[in-house]
Amino acid sequence: MASALSERLTKIVKTMRGQARITEDNVSEMMREVRMALLEADVALPVVRDFIGRVKLKALGQEVVGSLTPGQALVGIVNKELAATMGEGVADINLSAQPPAVILMAGLQGAGKTTTTAKLAKHLIEKRKKKVLTVSGDVYRPAAIEQLKTVSGQAGAEWFPSSADQKPQDIARAALDHARKHFFDVLLVDTAGRLAIDEALMQEIKELHGVLKPVETLFVVDAMQGQDAINTAKAFKEALPLTGIVLTKMDGDSRGGAALSVRQITGAPIKFAGVSEKIDGLEVFDAERHAGRVLGMGDIVALVEQVSAGVDMESAQRLAAKVKSGESFDLEDFLGQLQQMKQMGGLSSLMDKLPGELAGKASEADLTRAEKDIKRKEGIICSMTPTERRKPELIKATRKRRIAAGAGVQVQEVNRLLKEFDQMRAMMKKMKGGGLMKMMKRMGGMKGMPKLPGMG
Secondary structure (H helix, E strand, C coil): CHHHHHHHHHHHHHHCCCCCCCCHHHHHHHHHHHHHHHHHCCCCHHHHHHHHHHHHHHHCCCCCCCCCCHHHHHHHHHHHHHHHHHCCCECCCCCCCCCCEEEEEECCCCCCHHHHHHHHHHHHHHHCCCCEEEEECCCCCHHHHHHHHHHHHHHCCEEECCCCCCCHHHHHHHHHHHHHHCCCCEEEEECCCCCCCCHHHHHHHHHHHHHHCCCEEEEEEECCCCCHHHHHHHHHHHHCCCCEEEEECCCCCCCCHHHHHHHHHHCCCEEEEECCCCCCCEEECEHHHHHHHHCCCCCHHHHHHHHHHHCCHHHHHHHHHHHHCCCCCCHHHHHHHHHHHHHCCCHHHHHCCCCHHHHCCCCHHHHHHHHHHHHHHHHHHHCCCHHHHHCHHHCCHHHHHHHHHHHCCCHHHHHHHHHHHHHHHHHHHHHCCCCHHHHHHHHHHCCCCCCCCCCC
């Protein structure tokens, strides 16, 4: 959805250049493109009709302000209405209950409930400083119980054991009792899913809800489900008082379709979005920021947050102080910068948050090549001794051959890395502590290093 809608809107903005007003004709033309993009993304037809109607009503006769073109003004209206359809701003998770606050995770099998339960546990532990217990009520898939145990450990949460011969209600009561006695702040309950909606599933989850009386009942839905998500959402809405939605697999191709439909069908706010398979790949859902991503405007706030989280500020400050004092930039420092780029989640993850116009300048093949290049450089430096990293001038022919063999590359690759390192060191001398971002920008411009769009 993201790329399709972005491409169609870009086309409209270009064709509407030179027009002074938003008219019924140009609104209709743009709405045709928007309608097609939404339907292609499997957004439910009633949701599309309602959305198009609201945009038309807001757009017709509106004066074009300042330097904006009618096309740009219309994109602004579409952006605002997209955000409104997905729920204004951020809907926070409710933990205001006598501990333990119980959160019930509901959804179909394959939607990613178990992994999402662990991701949410990590979020609550790190961002909300809560003591979290997880438990699985999925007695039909023993592997799901073991999976929750594993991922809960990765998240830093405690896990309450359950087994396939127990009843889900008995598991729930025992876990709740354990959480109370051991002063847990939050109890996360992973429930059984089915491959399709059935009466037994709905009855079981209704009974679980009655036993647990959760403060939050979160509906976990696969963002790539498209039209199927609508039927699932309706069934769960009728069975349970849903308080929020978690969209998983938002890093797939059809971002947005389910977000628009499920929010409107259930009336429940989207609270979280799964943006990667990693245990920390859960974001608080911000409708305005997500609308910007869908329209190809990027999400610069998320980009800054990701870079900030990935950058070790302490080591960056140490490096700046080192350069400022006139100490020589060495291969240990160079390795540190390469590792920082990896910690930011990889180049493709950063590109995803750039505006479409910029991100489009780097193909998937370019990104793959650049990321492989970073790994290769890291391998070469790791094949050096600590002394060689601190004193690169010691690396002559014999050492180069040994380093190349250790890294599994040709000697030419070692020569190329040393040449780039020399360029970097010369630049660092000139900078005299001019800042990490300047250095990253120059790194992006060097031959063989990944060049981020918009960076020179």
